[in-house]
Amino acid sequence: MHNKTVSELKKYLEEKKISSVELTKHFVDRIKTIDSHLNSFISLTEEYAITQAKKIDLEISKGKIRPLAGIPLAQKDIFCTKGLKTTCGSKMLENFISPYNATVVEKLNDAGMVIIGKTNMDEFAMGSSNETSYFGDVKNPWDTEYVPGGSSGGSAASVAARLIPCSTGTDTGGSIRQPASLTGVCGIKPTYGRVSRYGMIAFASSLDQAGIFTRTAEDCAILLTHISGYDPKDSTSSRKEVPDYEKECKQKFTSMTIGIPVEFLDGLDDTVKEVFEESIKVLEKNGCKFKKISLKSSKLGVSAYQVVAPAECSSNLSRFDGVRFGHRADNTKNIDDLYKKSRSEGFGQEVKRRILIGTYALSAGYYDAYYLKAQKIRKVISNEFAEAFKEVDLILGPTAPDCAFKIGEKSNDPIAMYLSDVFTVSTNLAGLPAMSLPMGFKNHLPLGLQIIGNHFDEAKILSLAHHYQQITDWHTKKPKLSGD
């Protein structure tokens, strides 16, 4: 059952071949037996899930069938879930229970999905390896000595290991696509504003976007339709109408012109390059035209990102002060002492590093040189993409510069770590939608193919991804650890 896709499970449930309770129990059992090797979940919500599943089963028996009735789901622990722990991977929120549901959570609950657990992540989504989580590293299911990527490492690893058919993630600089690439699953980051950010604990508000992990493009499309749309609680969410992505992506594939940024291939790892070029060949044979394009400024993306994201995070994380919720230090002398101790104890090293960088970048006298400059670079990057999309339908490249690295390999070298996002950050800076899907392996570790689209062109991205998965079988490969 765990090898079935969301689309297949949907049919099983609707045709009453399996009940939601049975399905829930099946995945809970798998998590209980396999996740000790991965640590991809921070909390299991078994009791809650069974109650939900029973409710859904009752509805199904009465003929009321919600669009995703009874399908198990894992929520990244960055989404606020009413009555359930929401830790954001931090000691700061170790015991935090949200009083409300994030819009994404609300929408998927309404669609009938059953939350089975909350997945592990880098602390406050800051990291590219899932090593900054207060709740321990997540391991890559393909080789547990390797990282799964981050920050949505738990969501990616759990889908890769078939512990869950789908999960949610968030992507600020690559936090969905990079772990999807490193664990061999599909992950989509929609256009900024496509999905409400309400209830998603903010890291960098102008870059954060919620998305989905699944094993197939079709499943991504199914879930994306349900989380997208305008939310009156999020002023930055778009009023643009939401298409039926599933229907759109399954329509007959029509020829596309695809851009390959020369900068992405410059100095690229040989194997990654080979695998990538192989996928181009396959697509070329199947109705795609390719064109070399240039995104000169995308190289500046990481630098601009490392100013904008910490700047916003330094402000977003100010609310964690020990006064109203979250960790509060004991035995403090006065309010300043309370702030200092609570924050020193509650935040991990990477979070502190980014708060410091961001505070510095926004300080009087440095604001123009750092924050404003970074915003200008952002504009230039956006303009370059806009130019490119005048000539091509989509842009293609590798998602990450390499396959997964070993746990501990880069944890003491922040710059090397930040460079894992070199191909992903510029799309966040430009607010564009992008997706990663499996395209092959380097040795035994998966590699991801990134498809970048113009604003609100998710349907085009999914259409190409679905087409690719019709003519290749990389997405069907599974790690040994997942069993049969």
Next chain:
Amino acid sequence: MWESVIGLEIHVQLNTKSKIFSPASTNFGAPQNTQACAIDLGMPGVLPVLNEEAVIMAIKFGIAVGSEILDNSIFARKNYFYPDLPKGYQISQYEIPIVSGGAMEIIINGKSKIINLTRAHLEEDAGKSIHDLYPNESAIDLNRAGTPLIEIVSEPEMENAEEAVQYLKNIHSLVQYLGISDGNMQEGSFRCDANISLKKKGSTKLGTRAEIKNINSFKYVESAINHEIERQAVILDRGDSVVQETRLYDPSKDETRSMRSKVEANDYRYFPDPDLLPVSISQELIEEIKSNMPELPSAKKTRFINQYGLSEYDTIILVSDRELSEYFENILKDSDLNPKMTANWIITEVLALAKKNYLSVKDYPVSSEDLKYLLSNVANETISSKQAKDVFERMWDNKENPRDIIENEGMKQISDVGELNKIVDNIIKNNYKSVEEYQSGKDKLLGFFVGQVMKETQGQGNPKIINQLLKEKLKK
């Protein structure tokens, strides 16, 4: 030797139904922390959504003072840690405010002066820290957190406390006219910071300023400014320089004292709030608001002078308070009452009692209807104005109904000349010494005789007739 230069930053709480970025209610006085939702508490994951009502109110203000209304003004985050600031930043407007420029006229001793406005911007209020509830801990009440404010910033164009207070009063009156704030200073709906510096007489170079924070009454503003001017003058006189700093006015000691110096000042690390879009304002919206503007104080003043023939002095008093001017007009509505006499009554009798009890118009125990009834009885000479004053005091103090008093107690003015003649004759007979004095030129004694007759008639004598009779009889 020194000239003072004063600029004011006025914080006005807007009386929107809900908060500026959340649906929580803004009512004052609710039990602590009952009017703060997840957004006001700065819970993880929440987002602000701008309340359009607050935007409309800010635009109204801008139109009223002739400002430019800026399209695409931007909300920024002002970052600092404080327990009653839940998010660790205040959402305010920094580089691009919604209202730019504008002016306010003040009149002092009949002389007009224009005070220019720099800007007015929208922002959210903080919560309140309560330090006297528990012995060793402070408490936080977040009911006020997120209440919409406009901060109105003037140019440093006022020269003394009198001008500053007049300017403040005019803004206070204006926001009430516009219906955008209740202007309640005790409840903190209207408060100001004063920037004060001294410069050499005739010099154009501004001196170092001190900012006095959070003053919440006209009287305190006056004394705070005067004290600060004096303090700075003493420093400059002895050849020292003023330190740029933030000071607090302590009304109990009537002094200002240092809060923090420039060196200790926060670096607020302002940057545009990524959670909010620039505020887009269409020309149509501005036009629509313009066409629905209420009558403003200056227009009402002109109208009162023309329509009712009131003096400028009386008009300014009536018009300075929108509710008072409405109280006045309600009395005149559908009646033949003399506007001048009505204005006099309000200014001398009503305001005297109101001031004594610190009551604002909406809390007056006497309704405009009841006062109208009372004044009509004076006008048709049923009762004397002396009687009317007594009745009015009873109405005010005991909330008695004027009909009950006048009708039930058979209160009537004695206008019978024959009856009054007798009394007047008696008084003259019994006070022959005063009569002599009067006749030898002490005109002022007429009042004494009137008083005596009134006493005799228990205040019911018609003063007009009494005056007439006395004047005639005393001539002889």
